Amino acid sequence: MHHVPCLIDGRDVETTGVFDDVDPSTGERLATVARGGADEVDAAVGAAREAFARTRRRGPEWRSGVMSTLADLIRRDGERLAELECRDVGKPLGQARNDVAVTARYFDYYAGVLHALHGETIPQPGGSVAWTTREPFGVTGHVTPWNYPLQMTARTLAPSLAAGNCAVLKPAEDTPLTALAIARLALEAGFEPGMVNVVNGFGHEAGAALSAHPGVGHLSFTGSRPVGTLIAKAAADNVVPVVLELGGKSPNLVFADADLDLAVPKIVTAITQNAGQTCSAGSRVLVHRSIHDELVRRVAEAFEAMRIGPAMGDPDLGAIINAKQRDQIHEKVAAATSGARLVTGGEIPTGGDLDRGFYYRPTLFDQVDPASPIGQQEAFGPVLAVTAFDTDDEALALANGTEYGLVAAVWTRDLTRAHRMAQDLVAGQVFVNTYGAAGGIELPFGGWKGSGYGREKGFEGMLGYTQTKTVAIGL
Numbered sequence: 514m515h516h517v518p519c520l521i522d523g524r525d526v527e528t529t530g531v532f533d534d535v536d537p538s539t540g541e542r543l544a545t546v547a548r549g550g551a552d553e554v555d556a557a558v559g560a561a562r563e564a565f566a567r568t569r570r571r572g573p574e575w576r577s578g579v580m581s582t583l584a585d586l587i588r589r590d591g592e593r594l595a596e597l598e599c600r601d602v603g604k605p606l607g608q609a610r611n612d613v614a615v616t617a618r619y620f621d622y623y624a625g626v627l628h629a630l631h632g633e634t635i636p637q638p639g640g641s642v643a644w645t646t647r648e649p650f651g652v653t654g655h656v657t658p659w660n661y662p663l664q665m666t667a668r669t670l671a672p673s674l675a676a677g678n679c680a681v682l683k684p685a686e687d688t689p690l691t692a693l694a695i696a697r698l699a700l701e702a703g704f705e706p707g708m709v710n711v712v713n714g715f716g717h718e719a720g721a722a723l724s725a726h727p728g729v730g731h732l733s734f735t736g737s738r739p740v741g742t743l744i745a746k747a748a749a750d751n752v753v754p755v756v757l758e759l760g761g762k763s764p765n766l767v768f769a770d771a772d773l774d775l776a777v778p779k780i781v782t783a784i785t786q787n788a789g790q791t792c793s794a795g796s797r798v799l800v801h802r803s804i805h806d807e808l809v810r811r812v813a814e815a816f817e818a819m820r821i822g823p824a825m826g827d828p829d830l831g832a833i834i835n836a837k838q839r840d841q842i843h844e845k846v847a848a849a850t851s852g853a854r855l856v857t858g859g860e861i862p863t864g865g866d867l868d869r870g871f872y873y874r875p876t877l878f879d880q881v882d883p884a885s886p887i888g889q890q891e892a893f894g895p896v897l898a899v900t901a902f903d904t905d906d907e908a909l910a911l912a913n914g915t916e917y918g919l920v921a922a923v924w925t926r927d928l929t930r931a932h933r934m935a936q937d938l939v940a941g942q943v944f945v946n947t948y949g950a951a952g953g954i955e956l957p958f959g960g961w962k963g964s965g966y967g968r969e970k971g972f973e974g975m976l977g978y979t980q981t982k983t984v985a986i987g988l
Contacts, residue, residue, distance in 0.1 A: 515544035517689050519553050519713055520696045522560035523706025528553060532715075534689060537603030537832035538823035538870040546689050549714035551722040554681065557710035558728040561652040561679040564707030569649070569677060573627050576675060580624035583695075583702035587617040590698065597690045598663050599824045603832030603870065604787050606825055612663045615952035616695070619667035622954050623675035626972055630676065630979070643985040649677035650730030650754075650980060654723045656716070656744065657692065658735045659685035659834055660790040664952070666692050668969055669733045669756075670709065676978040679708045681729070683720050687834050689713045716740060727751050731978060734758070735792065738963060756967030756977060758959060760891050761919030764797040764912045765948065766934060768905075769804055771924035772946070773811060779948045780808075780897075781815045783922075785875050788831055789895035790838075793920040793958075795948055796891060797881075799911050802901045809879050809899055813857045816875040823866050832870045833894060839871040842894035846876055849887035853878040853898065889915050905930060913939045918961030922948045941968075 517534065518525040530548035535541065547553075587594065591613045599609040632645035653673045657665040662684060673680050684692035692711050699709045712719050720740075724732060724747040734744045735758040748755045765780050767773075783795030800808050819829040833839040839861065846859050858876030873894055881888045881898040888898050902908040912921055921940040925931050935943045941959045950956055959968040968974055 515690060517544050517546040517693055517713060519547050519549045519557070520693055520709075520711040521553065521557045522564075522710065523700055526553060526556070532686065534601065534687070535835065536600050536870075537834050538600070538825070538866075540836075540869050540871065543600055544690060546686070546713050548718070549712040550718045553712045553714070554683075554719055554722040554726060557681045557712050558652055558723075558726050560707035560710055561681055562728055564705055565649075565651050565679045568679070568705055568708065573630070576677065577624045577627055579703040580620045580627075580671065580674065583699055583704070584617040584620035584624065586698045586702055587613065587620065587695070590694075591617075594663065594691055594694060596825070597694060601688045601690045602659065602662065602787070603824050603834060605829070605831045606827040608787060608831075609824070612661060615954065616663045616667040618952060618954050619664075619671040623671040623975060626975065627675035629972070630975060632981070637985065640988050641986060642988065643983065646982045646984070647676070647976070647979040648982055649978065651678060652729050653678045653680050653731045653733070653978060654726070654729040655680060655682045656720050656723065656732070656734045656736070657682065657684050659687040660787055660792070662688040663691045663695070665735060666695050668974075670695070672969070672975040673731075673978045674704075674708065675975050678731070678978055681710045681712060681723060683712050683714065683723050686713070686715050720744075721747065724748060725750065729753060732756070733967075733969070741965065754967075756959070756969060757965035758792060758919075758969065759963060759965040760792045760893075761917040761960065761964045762797060762889060762891060762915045763793055763795050763917070763920040763922075763940070764799050765795045765922045765924065766908050766912055767798060767800040767804065767808060768908070768923075768925040768927070768930065769801040770926045771804065772926065773804065773808060775946065776924045777808065777811045777815065779922075781812060783948045784897045785816075785819065785830055785895045788833055788873065789875075790834060790893055793942075793949065795920070795922060796897060797888065798897060798899045799902055799908050800899060801908075802903055805899075805901045809856060809877070812897065812899075813877050816857050816877055819875055821862055821867065821872055821874065823870065830872075830875060830895060833873055834871070836871050838893070839873055842873050842892050842896065845887065845890075845892045846896060849878055849881075849885065852885050853881040853887060858895075883911050883914055905933075909934065909937055913937075916963035919964040920944070
């Protein structure tokens with residue numbers, strides 16, 4: 514069994530209280546975790562501020578070098594990290610291995626593009642000189658979710674460090690193992706103590722303290738809309754910018770001319786990867802009535818063929834993160850059965866290893882009223898809602914008819930239709946004849962409407978961790 518301390522200023526830090534980290538596949542205690550709070554957050558922010566003062570004049574070559582070294586170390590320890598992630602999250606081992614590869618790519622990518630982080634000169638009348646610089650905030654705070662701990666640590670940490678900031682991470686209390694592992698590898702890679710600090714704990718304690726700390730210059734958060742709102746309000750008191758990614762109800766729009774051999778496997782993966790516990794999960798299918806029956810049949814067959822089981826056995830579908838989340842999914846499914854047609858799933862599987870952990874069968878609803886809760890809100894589990902449409906305009910209205918706007922996908926052979934839909938869909942990312950982007954490190958990612966604001970990933974994600982200074986000299 515593991516023990517997970519906090520990591521502050523390059524040293525393990527214990528706390529007076531601890532809590533248990535549970536393996537979702539088995540329901541057994543996986544680790545004890547230091548329960549950080551306001552004191553640990555204050556110490557971590559102080560360490561980060563001191564590290565920033567020491568390192569702010571370091572050139573981009575140094576930052577690039579240590580980030581590349583960190584990527585190499587992540588790959589070196591890839592199997593160990595994958596097993597930690599697999600056991601901590603309950604996701605299949607193969608998916609955890611892919612998360613390790615994506616995590617290393619984040620540090621490689623930002624190690625490269627940080628060399629292009631520069632300002633510009635601005636012509637002025639009379640021969641005067643003006644220019645801009647891109648400068649770091651100093652200390653950035655990162656409150657990360659439990660569904661992709663490795664990827665989310667890298668997604669926010671790598672661009673912040675590339676821009677020259679120092680960081681304090683508050684990992685989700687359900688999945689603290691790999692954030693600490695990455696922070697320790699950062700020290701091995703040559704990052705100075707205090708550049709990467711980890712404070713474990715609960716959202717209402719450590720998370721709230723980090724969000725409200727006056728020494729933090731920038732915050733990032735991925736999670737639920739209610740918690741994101743609290744973080745934004747706390748940051749506003751200190752006039753601190755925030756990047757919020759708050760989930761979605763993302764649609765696949767499947768038109769009559771779609772290639773179902775291509776579309777169906779992607780649609781299935783988009784809602785069952787990580788047991789549907791993905792902010793960008795494709796949790797709605799809007800399908801033309803002429804191919805509706807065939808699509809529903811194919812998806813149902815794929816759902817029913819999926820292997821469910823403990824994550825280390827690399828099944829098709831692993832565990833839900835905890836019993837509370839599983840039960841919330843089941844409650845939403847039970848409520849939906851009074852209106853929509855339950856095609857398959859809708860139950861907690863039992864027998865053998867399934868009795869020990871927290872599992873849920875992939876669930877398919879048809880004839881979903883788009884205004885119903887299952888048509889509007891995330892279940893955050895392997896639950897797919899299908900609604901038929903007759904016209905392109907109806908499909909577009911249905912796709913845009915929720916409070917969210919994170920991801921959408923269009924399945925059609927018609928280039929004109931694809932272009933029009935991509936133009937008019939209200940979403941931060943639109944995919945055509947595919948879904949997702951294998952990590953999508955280079956592609957700016959973020960929400961419209963209730964899905965949040967700000968962008969992560971890509972060069973734009975690094976720019977978000979900088980502020981512009983303008984210098985003008987009169988001659």
